[in-house]
Amino acid sequence: MMKTAMSVRRKKQYVPDLQRFGALCEANYGRLQRLRRLAKQHNDIAEFELQDSDRYFGRVRIEQIQESRFTETLLLEQVHNAGRWLNNPQLTVRVYHDALVAEVISCRRYRRIEAINNYPNQFMHHPDEKAQVNAFLADWLGFCLRFGHVPAENIAWPVVD
Template sequence: MKKRYVPNLQEIHSLAERNYAAFARLLGATNAKEAAAAESEKLIQVGEALAFSVVRKAEARYTTDLVITQVAPDVAEYLQARFLVRLYHDAKMAEIIDYQGQERLTALHPANLHQVRHQKDEKFQLNRHLAEWLRLCFRQGHVPTQFQFVN
């Protein structure tokens, strides 16, 4: 008998809280809500040939959606990373809600053979990917001085 996957909610929430705090630091504010409201676009240069654009897509009372897109002029657009992150300001959590155009990510996927196959912990893996991306930005990223914020 195959053991049923049960997500570890404490681990998922802890990761989302750490990602939210990291976004606040990355965007240069005391909390992610202030940072997201301050500017609508930020460019983060990582190395010589890799950059990421962070654009505020939508804002509501308790949430902000940020689109993170890899900026690489020599790479085909479909090969560039693109994900949508939702910041939950009331819960102080951040999570990926769309990755490479794949929406409606859930912690559990029904066992339906007619749907696209997903990993049992795919949403957690994507949020761990977000944590790794944030770590990369802190270690190697910088905001170019000539970059102008778009308001």
């Protein structure tokens, strides 16, 4: 029996672009550090509002849940979203201060995001799910930098004599 070209064709395996992924994580580190400097900080939690003129998008909370010498783990979540039909983002991000990178290690419903997923799989994750979630983090942090602010009543103004 002769095999046709269709039956011999094998599915190409996903190979992550490590250079692109590294650049994305470096950019996310910079965005995250800028946001944390702008946010109101109390203890291990930084918060700010998302608003554009009269449209309120909610509050973002960045909570430090673990810290070591060169790394920290943060929980980033948006709460009080005005849109009822949207799920509020909730990501766990590992920040490597020695390497100056930040990467998503888990997402709302999933404990751990694999670097590469076989496809199809039980949860129907894409082969490049980790890259996609980190790209989402980049977009979300960019949105936060554009529309985030600390309300004037929450700013600790210096006392001038």
